[in-house]
Amino acid sequence: MDRYLRHSLIDWFPQERVQNCRIAIVGCGAIGNEVAKNLALLGIGNIDLFDYDNIEIHNLTKSVLFREEDVGSMKAEIAAVRLRELNPDISVTAHHGDFWDTLSLLQMNIYSSIIGCVDNFEARVRLNFLCRATCSNFIDTGIDSKFGQVSIFPFKHNNSASCYECSLPDSVYARMQERYSCGWLRNLAFIERKIPTTVITASLAGSLAASKALQLIVDEEPSNSLRLFANSFTGKTVITEIEKNNQCPCCSSLMKTISITSKNPSVDIVVSNFPNKNQIISTSEPILISMRCVQCNLGNDAKIIFERAEKYDSSLEICPRCSCESIALDIRDRFSVSELKEHFSGRNLPVKFIRRDSVDSTMIIEME
Numbered sequence: 001m002d003r004y005l006r007h008s009l010i011d012w013f014p015q016e017r018v019q020n021c022r023i024a025i026v027g028c029g030a031i032g033n034e035v036a037k038n039l040a041l042l043g044i045g046n047i048d049l050f051d052y053d054n055i056e057i058h059n060l061t062k063s064v065l066f067r068e069e070d071v072g073s074m075k076a077e078i079a080a081v082r083l084r085e086l087n088p089d090i091s092v093t094a095h096h097g098d099f100w101d102t103l104s105l106l107q108m109n110i111y112s113s114i115i116g117c118v119d120n121f122e123a124r125v126r127l128n129f130l131c132r133a134t135c136s137n138f139i140d141t142g143i144d145s146k147f148g149q150v151s152i153f154p155f156k157h158n159n160s161a162s163c164y165e166c167s168l169p170d171s172v173y174a175r176m177q178e179r180y181s182c183g184w185l186r187n188l189a190f191i192e193r194k195i196p197t198t199v200i201t202a203s204l205a206g207s208l209a210a211s212k213a214l215q216l217i218v219d220e221e222p223s224n225s226l227r228l229f230a231n232s233f234t235g236k237t238v239i240t241e242i243e244k245n246n247q248c249p250c251c252s253s254l255m256k257t258i259s260i261t262s263k264n265p266s267v268d269i270v271v272s273n274f275p276n277k278n279q280i281i282s283t284s285e286p287i288l289i290s291m292r293c294v295q296c297n298l299g300n301d302a303k304i305i306f307e308r309a310e311k312y313d314s315s316l317e318i319c320p321r322c323s324c325e326s327i328a329l330d331i332r333d334r335f336s337v338s339e340l341k342e343h344f345s346g347r348n349l350p351v352k353f354i355r356r357d358s359v360d361s362t363m364i365i366e367m368e
């Protein structure tokens, strides 16, 4: 216990609880590095790191865990190696890949907090949904060259706390939609806005986020969602309560009772859970069902594709045979049980989960 001698002098520091808990860090970039370093040194016993990306040379000005020889290696893997060096007492697991695929809804209740260190709104919206649906504490972070922002959504202690989408302006949805061409194909013309950041704002947000994660371990009293906005130049911090929005696309779609299970992705197995054939099922991502050229009739045999629409890009809107732009795409995220059974039997559902909402309950089935 010598390592934690100084912590033991702090009357509120629950070292044993800290060592027994598990925290997920989604995104191992600038802020993720800072959060991870803090949690490892605090002695958080189990840390799960999620990132799909590899280290690039320009990451080195902001990432305390990465070295020049790491360029090209996986961010999550290298961060895990360095955390184990910083504190050999803890267990660190790296998950390389998109968190949407690697973070299972059913495993989320093992985390004391899930800290989002991602750099785009779409990933925040997705992570917020996973945390809200599973009643997991969600801490979101964001930075630019001057400000650090940390929002705390304590869903584990207060499942009716306002969520990230409760306060999201319409302009953000418009910006998110620019990523996609009509019908959720990836828009090839979309250019990601690069936000300038420094290690100063990353470490500011990283220490606030780690501090809030620690508080959520110490204090399990229900509280409301908060946003901290800190100016790294002046030191001024503004704290606001995030108000509940009755029209929130996330909160208002989730019913009072939420059940989560997992099943084999086979359409036949999934539909067998729904005796009422007229029930409507939503999929977590839109599915490209078929495409057809109105001009030259390519695809008129109605070949079924049945893949995630986001796997395809906007080049699909141009006919490969006659080069016209009269391609009719059938892309949907809502299906009736009978339609799935009739047209897609024998296939696998190419989505993270499906859901069915009734008056008072939301049923989520995650694909195994």
Ligand SMILES: [Zn+2]
Pocket: 162, 163, 164, 165, 166, 167, 245, 248, 249, 250, 251, 252
């Ligand atoms: Zn909400």
Ligand SMILES: [Zn+2]
Pocket: 293, 294, 295, 296, 297, 298, 319, 320, 321, 322, 323, 324
């Ligand atoms: Zn054509």
